[in-house]
Amino acid sequence: MKSEKESFRELLKRKLTPGQIKVLRGLYEVVLSLPFSGNLQMLGRIYETDKGDENHSYKGVSYLDVYAKCLAPFRGKPISMLEIGVFRGESLRMWKRYFPGSNIYGLDIDPGTKQFEENRICIEIGSQADAAVLEGLAKKSGGFDIILDDGSHVNKHMIKSFDCLFKHLKKGGVYIIEDLGCSYFPLDQGNVREVWPGMKYNPADETLDNDRLDMDEFFKKIISDMDHRQGDILSIQFWSSTCLIFKG
Numbered sequence: 001m002k003s004e005k006e007s008f009r010e011l012l013k014r015k016l017t018p019g020q021i022k023v024l025r026g027l028y029e030v031v032l033s034l035p036f037s038g039n040l041q042m043l044g045r046i047y048e049t050d051k052g053d054e055n056h057s058y059k060g061v062s063y064l065d066v067y068a069k070c071l072a073p074f075r076g077k078p079i080s081m082l083e084i085g086v087f088r089g090e091s092l093r094m095w096k097r098y099f100p101g102s103n104i105y106g107l108d109i110d111p112g113t114k115q116f117e118e119n120r121i122c123i124e125i126g127s128q129a130d131a132a133v134l135e136g137l138a139k140k141s142g143g144f145d146i147i148l149d150d151g152s153h154v155n156k157h158m159i160k161s162f163d164c165l166f167k168h169l170k171k172g173g174v175y176i177i178e179d180l181g182c183s184y185f186p187l188d189q190g191n192v193r194e195v196w197p198g199m200k201y202n203p204a205d206e207t208l209d210n211d212r213l214d215m216d217e218f219f220k221k222i223i224s225d226m227d228h229r230q231g232d233i234l235s236i237q238f239w240s241s242t243c244l245i246f247k248g
């Protein structure tokens with residue numbers, strides 16, 4: 001059955017232009033998701049994001065289970081959301097469906113991801129470690145209600161993005177850092193420039209070393225600020241490999 005489905009997909013790919021495929025996929029996803037527009041877990045399956053799968057779950061709780069709890073209050077509001085890391089655009093399309101009336105921004109270093117731009121999904125090409133790119137995006141959007149970092153997973157990139165973008169998160173907003181399991185090992189060891197899509201666009205001479213101590217220092221600092229009633233962080237939720245930082 002699976003191979004039949006795959007060969008039908010292959011047939012469509014051969015017969016249709018990329019533009020026609022995009023329109024067809026959009027229609028298919030919209031029709032399929034009609035009864036589930038408020039069900040993030042079902043939308044995750046329809047839009048084929050991996051945020052709800054076993055690799056992104058612990059003790060039966062997936063990233064999408066966590067996000068469904070914490071992000072539901074944003075539904076129905078004209079929010080602006082940024083996801084760092086576009087890949088095939090699956091999660092951006094899921095967010096667009098889950099948040100009607102929203103504007104979804106994606107940032108990716110891979111120029112090939114620009115093809116996933118569509119109505120209400122704006123894609124910027126550049127590095128999450130480039131302050132000028134981040135500032136430009138913040139200016140273009142007018143600030144964000146939700147920021148989700150699912151980009152390079154390089155600790156120093158994630159910290160740089162947070163340092164630059166948190167001030168552009170609106171009061172009451174949420175900043176999410178995903179896949180923190182990666183923060184414990186040097187990414188260079190896994191030949192990630194070849195294995196992970198888009199990683200090769202990071203400068204060749206840049207080390208992708210991850211030292212968890214950098215993240216520990218980062219979290220220690222923001223927790224300490226919060227405890228000393230400094231800054232704008234209202235609360236922090238840690239789940240397995242994902243962390244939600246709420247702005248007050």
Ligand SMILES: C[S@@+](CC[C@H](N)C(=O)[O-])C[C@H]1O[C@@H](n2cnc3c(N)ncnc32)[C@H](O)[C@@H]1O
Pocket residue numbers: 049050051083084085086087088089090091092107108109110126127128129150151152157197198199202
């Ligand atoms: C895990 S994938 C994103 C998956 C996507 N968020 C989803 O859930 O469908 C990681 C993406 O990060 C991008 N990336 C790698 N280094 C980056 C950087 N320095 N800045 C921005 N994006 C980067 C890659 O090109 C890749 O598309």
